[in-house]
Amino acid sequence: MIVILKPGTSQKEIDTLSDSLIKQGVQVNPVIGTDLIILGLVGDTSKIDPTQIEANRNVTKVMHVAEPFKKANKMFHPKPTVIEVNGQKIGGDSRLALMAGPCSVESEEQIVGIAQEVKKMGANFLRGGAFKPRTSPYAFQGLQYEGLELLMEAREKTELPIVTEIMSPYDIETFVEKVDIIQVGARNMQNFELLKELGRTSKPILLKRGLSATIEEWLMSAEYIMSGGNEKIILCERGIRTFETYTRNTLDLSAIPAVKNLSHLPVVVDPSHATGKWWMVEPLARAAVAVGSDGLIIEVHNDPANALCDGQQSIKPHVFGELMEQIKLIAKAVGREV
Amino acid sequence: MIVILKPGTSQKEIDTLSDSLIKQGVQVNPVIGTDLIILGLVGDTSKIDPTQIEANRNVTKVMHVAEPFKKANKMFHPKPTVIEVNGQKIGGDSRLALMAGPCSVESEEQIVGIAQEVKKMGANFLRGGAFKPRTSPYAFQGLQYEGLELLMEAREKTELPIVTEIMSPYDIETFVEKVDIIQVGARNMQNFELLKELGRTSKPILLKRGLSATIEEWLMSAEYIMSGGNEKIILCERGIRTFETYTRNTLDLSAIPAVKNLSHLPVVVDPSHATGKWWMVEPLARAAVAVGSDGLIIEVHNDPANALCDGQQSIKPHVFGELMEQIKLIAKAVGREV
Amino acid sequence: MIVILKPGTSQKEIDTLSDSLIKQGVQVNPVIGTDLIILGLVGDTSKIDPTQIEANRNVTKVMHVAEPFKKANKMFHPKPTVIEVNGQKIGGDSRLALMAGPCSVESEEQIVGIAQEVKKMGANFLRGGAFKPRTSPYAFQGLQYEGLELLMEAREKTELPIVTEIMSPYDIETFVEKVDIIQVGARNMQNFELLKELGRTSKPILLKRGLSATIEEWLMSAEYIMSGGNEKIILCERGIRTFETYTRNTLDLSAIPAVKNLSHLPVVVDPSHATGKWWMVEPLARAAVAVGSDGLIIEVHNDPANALCDGQQSIKPHVFGELMEQIKLIAKAVGREV
Amino acid sequence: MIVILKPGTSQKEIDTLSDSLIKQGVQVNPVIGTDLIILGLVGDTSKIDPTQIEANRNVTKVMHVAEPFKKANKMFHPKPTVIEVNGQKIGGDSRLALMAGPCSVESEEQIVGIAQEVKKMGANFLRGGAFKPRTSPYAFQGLQYEGLELLMEAREKTELPIVTEIMSPYDIETFVEKVDIIQVGARNMQNFELLKELGRTSKPILLKRGLSATIEEWLMSAEYIMSGGNEKIILCERGIRTFETYTRNTLDLSAIPAVKNLSHLPVVVDPSHATGKWWMVEPLARAAVAVGSDGLIIEVHNDPANALCDGQQSIKPHVFGELMEQIKLIAKAVGREV
Structure with missing residues (x-):
């Protein structure tokens, strides 16, 4: 799963969000550039609800990379x-x-x-x-x-x-x-x-x-x-x-x-x-x-x-x-x- | 309801279709021109199923004119x-x-x-x-x-x-x-x-x-x-x-x-x-x-x-x-x- | 071409519209029922602009029956x-x-x-x-x-x-x-x-x-x-x-x-x-x-x-x-x- | 810009792609997990054509994060x-x-x-x-x-x-x-x-x-x-x-x-x-x-x-x-x- 943050999001806000995600059992890899801040989530993201992350006002978009279906996959x-x-x-x-x-x-x-x-x-x-x-x-x-x-x-x-x-x-x-x-x-x-x-x-x-x-x-x-x-x-x-x-x-x-x-x-x-x-x-x-x-x-x-x-x-x-x-x-x- | 027929449909075929519609309780008014043959159905068309009429191979299209809903109308x-x-x-x-x-x-x-x-x-x-x-x-x-x-x-x-x-x-x-x-x-x-x-x-x-x-x-x-x-x-x-x-x-x-x-x-x-x-x-x-x-x-x-x-x-x-x-x-x- | 009128359109209004269409060179065949008033236009309708007829406040809908293209037809x-x-x-x-x-x-x-x-x-x-x-x-x-x-x-x-x-x-x-x-x-x-x-x-x-x-x-x-x-x-x-x-x-x-x-x-x-x-x-x-x-x-x-x-x-x-x-x-x- | 790679892409293939992107003037940050391999591209990505990257058979998807318009932005x-x-x-x-x-x-x-x-x-x-x-x-x-x-x-x-x-x-x-x-x-x-x-x-x-x-x-x-x-x-x-x-x-x-x-x-x-x-x-x-x-x-x-x-x-x-x-x-x- 990838979380895209608004440019200009502060380090503190990035940390707060990362912490809350880590608590949900995933590893968070940040990629930070001037106009690009993304968090790459590695691990079992199946329990994480993307719409909940999107409710964070610093988040632009959340994308799942792995398909959300498993048994049909x-x-x-x-x-x-x-x-x-x-x-x-x-x-x-x-x-x-x-x-x-x-x-x-x-x-x-x-x-x-x-x-x-x-x-x-x-x-x-x-x-x-x-x-x-x-x-x-x-x-x-x-x-x-x-x-x-x-x-x-x-x-x-x-x-x-x-x-x-x-x-x-x-x-x-x-x-x-x-x-x-x-x-x-x-x-x-x-x-x-x-x-x-x-x-x-x-x-x-x-x-x-x-x-x-x-x-x-x-x-x-x-x-x-x-x-x-x-x-x-x-x-x-x-x-x-x-x-x-x-x-x-x-x-x-x-x-x-x-x-x-x-x-x-x-x-x-x-x-x-x-x-x-x-x-x-x-x-x-x-x-x-x-x-x-x-x-x-x-x-x-x-x-x-x-x-x-x-x-x-x-x-x-x-x-x-x-x-x-x-x-x-x-x-x-x-x-x-x- | 309006039934549009293919140009060139014979009078006999028009009559057969009209008869079957009349039996369903409506009045049939034909309008016949060189490149236009339509049947205008007057009366209670609510029981007539347009897809059934469309199954007739001479029929191009059937349109209901009155809205198909009554109690909501x-x-x-x-x-x-x-x-x-x-x-x-x-x-x-x-x-x-x-x-x-x-x-x-x-x-x-x-x-x-x-x-x-x-x-x-x-x-x-x-x-x-x-x-x-x-x-x-x-x-x-x-x-x-x-x-x-x-x-x-x-x-x-x-x-x-x-x-x-x-x-x-x-x-x-x-x-x-x-x-x-x-x-x-x-x-x-x-x-x-x-x-x-x-x-x-x-x-x-x-x-x-x-x-x-x-x-x-x-x-x-x-x-x-x-x-x-x-x-x-x-x-x-x-x-x-x-x-x-x-x-x-x-x-x-x-x-x-x-x-x-x-x-x-x-x-x-x-x-x-x-x-x-x-x-x-x-x-x-x-x-x-x-x-x-x-x-x-x-x-x-x-x-x-x-x-x-x-x-x-x-x-x-x-x-x-x-x-x-x-x-x-x-x-x-x-x-x-x- | 078919012109569908609002139920309740008066005979006088039907006549006025019919006359204006006849002047454009087509024959007008009315089909009149309680909840259905249509005018079937027979003849060369290619010059008639349906959106113009639709501007008449008694008209519900105008449909062309013949395809509007000729050379490609x-x-x-x-x-x-x-x-x-x-x-x-x-x-x-x-x-x-x-x-x-x-x-x-x-x-x-x-x-x-x-x-x-x-x-x-x-x-x-x-x-x-x-x-x-x-x-x-x-x-x-x-x-x-x-x-x-x-x-x-x-x-x-x-x-x-x-x-x-x-x-x-x-x-x-x-x-x-x-x-x-x-x-x-x-x-x-x-x-x-x-x-x-x-x-x-x-x-x-x-x-x-x-x-x-x-x-x-x-x-x-x-x-x-x-x-x-x-x-x-x-x-x-x-x-x-x-x-x-x-x-x-x-x-x-x-x-x-x-x-x-x-x-x-x-x-x-x-x-x-x-x-x-x-x-x-x-x-x-x-x-x-x-x-x-x-x-x-x-x-x-x-x-x-x-x-x-x-x-x-x-x-x-x-x-x-x-x-x-x-x-x-x-x-x-x-x-x-x- | 974010490049999502197929799970199982080899390190060598990742390196080859990264090198070709670096040559186009961007910095490449990889995030690698079992079922997630992404490359986060930082820098001026405006000259990079995403459809070209997608032509690489290891790439699942490319997303631009920054809007592709500048003067209108x-x-x-x-x-x-x-x-x-x-x-x-x-x-x-x-x-x-x-x-x-x-x-x-x-x-x-x-x-x-x-x-x-x-x-x-x-x-x-x-x-x-x-x-x-x-x-x-x-x-x-x-x-x-x-x-x-x-x-x-x-x-x-x-x-x-x-x-x-x-x-x-x-x-x-x-x-x-x-x-x-x-x-x-x-x-x-x-x-x-x-x-x-x-x-x-x-x-x-x-x-x-x-x-x-x-x-x-x-x-x-x-x-x-x-x-x-x-x-x-x-x-x-x-x-x-x-x-x-x-x-x-x-x-x-x-x-x-x-x-x-x-x-x-x-x-x-x-x-x-x-x-x-x-x-x-x-x-x-x-x-x-x-x-x-x-x-x-x-x-x-x-x-x-x-x-x-x-x-x-x-x-x-x-x-x-x-x-x-x-x-x-x-x-x-x-x-x-x-």
């Missing part, structure tokens, strides 16, 4: 984490995780039908929303518990592990029992109470990046879950909020090599929610694989125009099939398999 | 809402709501001491965090239930109503019993499960704007609570996330006249969290009153350099006192009282 | 534009344009050496800065006219066409004479005087997207040049400014399919400036090709640690060579050639 | 700069600079009429566009040289100094001769060639902040002009680009105290362009004065609905008059005069 865990879900693996050099399915579970016929189609075309996970976070309280909120049952039925018929979003801590037990990967949506990425409780389970968690979350904050949310004991985190980039309005959000594909550089956790990409446009899903899915993603999560619907939600970003099964063919070639170029 | 409720809390009023032309106190409750001495000081200087509400949403799982998480007890003690001694943040739906009953205004933090603005449950209480809610929430999404979150039956919402602007890094967030003061134009709900401003810098609190608090805010929520700490959190953005009681003097003059210029 | 020019530069082609299904070279031209040895190396590895254009837009007036501003001469020498030795940035309208004649593709930098994307003058030349222009330019504004800047008579525009996505600070800017790869959908102009990607990190160039270059870019522009330097600028984002020639191998496979997956 | 020039324009003063504790007038100069009658009205109501400068930067090449581009003549006429009749925007370096001589304050628009904030040439004049420059410019970049653009010899810079905050679309841009009022903390230059606020909505001008103008701005620049038009541009953000003269009354009270609260 590649430095202390250089080997990529591989997560196993009902025989499927995600991360490392496993084959790509291809999660496909409708925005919302709507009926048995719909979810089983789509599951069978996407499986045939190469998907190895089934996604589908039972509980839906909607901006409007008046919009369709999902089939909820009934949706979970239908997902389980689709799993039984296809053997695809199921991924679905949790919205309330009250439902954790039910999800642990019925679901294979529990998804935390972008809007709940910093719902710390939910994260803490999920940390006490041993289910794989798909953690979506918040709409305005930095990469560091996203990894800190993973750290919340991991610090509770559950290290099975799959990160998911799904677009960030920017000034551009042509797409719903801006898919940040730079986040993939960034995460690979900072962490050992697997990371997948959701091109459907990022763009909000079905005709952009294909090119961005290809790009996601080319950039090094460990997988994709894609909305597929048999009848997008009558989907109960997000039809505008869903592709039809046959388009998903064509995409899988393109993905195969690209995966090969980056040393991965489909 | 000024159009249907032109008189400003005034919320009463233990004898204090917020909104309309009531005197300004001046909420002050430490980031975190730390001890009885601290919270009672600060409460007494800020009251003397003009504050009419006490703020203080018991449950703290922290980016890092390793940072101080607040005194929690003990913090609530200390806040109640400070209330007993000063008669200031207390405002504090809730983080988990499990705590709603406790908060309803012990707290005067329940704060929903920026990170939980779209924690829809929490909003729904708060909608079933009758406590005033201070709803902070999410870091990347549009004004419309913020009002939709208010609508979530209101649609459950609780209409006592106080909005709180606390800065949005932008590219500028000199301040922690960018305080969006335009949001105040925007909210006043769209809604009848009261809105206050938090200059402390927005800027993250104690020396910016004063000027931005003045600006907030000048722009028409119904109040302020400000971090005040007797010893910022030793605060357990966010000391860098806390002002000392005597600075708060000076600010109150400036505020008095500005409030007068905009027809308000302190 | 795919609708009126469905075939992709292919630009020929000294025998090399860019756009359509031509082989990928691979532009490589140092941030700054530094010496004859440096630029000729790099040019020969990148050519050998597959580059078909040489990039190199002679005039450098630097945030600081105290930073190295480029070799300027001498740099142009050195670029010409490198071209003579390698036959690679040269791409370099113009900063002042005074230099247009010189650039037209000496350079093959004139680059307009991100900071000058809305330097309208420069654009107008470039519109009077017949040189190919590489138009970089501004740091905070929407896709529509970017295409409007292309339109500025095209409306002057020069239709040889190559668009270049180079990252937009967002809240994320891990990368210098956020590469917006969604912009590639968006541009392909809206315009017939070719578009290339600059992963070096977008990320500001050399180790991100490879994965993002791969992703750019996978998403459908017509080419890449990449900083390559033989000795990044001693480069006079932007060494942190330059890759070495042998890394460029490896990248070319990966690109070949990915290009094939999307039906392109290297 | 308050540290070396603590007294606020006061700029005199035809007897009017801007900055320090001078009375507020109140610049008002139409977006575009349209006719003699219009500009003289508005000038007389705003003067009567308290304006002490006349603004008006002769050359207009328009997103579309097909939109009205201003009366240009004729517009300058009309502005001069209005000045003759009212004695108000005139502020108008320059778009091309070719016009500098004309502007120096005819205009009192030369405005550099947001889109040209980093048109470095224009800035350099303006640095060679001695005219006051109103430098608008770019739509996505950080405060530091904005001050660096001021530094460009100042480094050429012209230190008469008036900064102008006019809104930044964010995700919020309700307003055209987001007025960043935090920038005012930030600039006051970093620089001695005066700074004014343009609420008209920031919001793009006439009914937001009043509250935000009040807030700008309350936050500590040295003045305002406001669009006033006698007939907004027929203005040739930006009518939607122009207020009528009588509204400007009412605003002036409110401003008087607020100015007093912050120790300023109108």
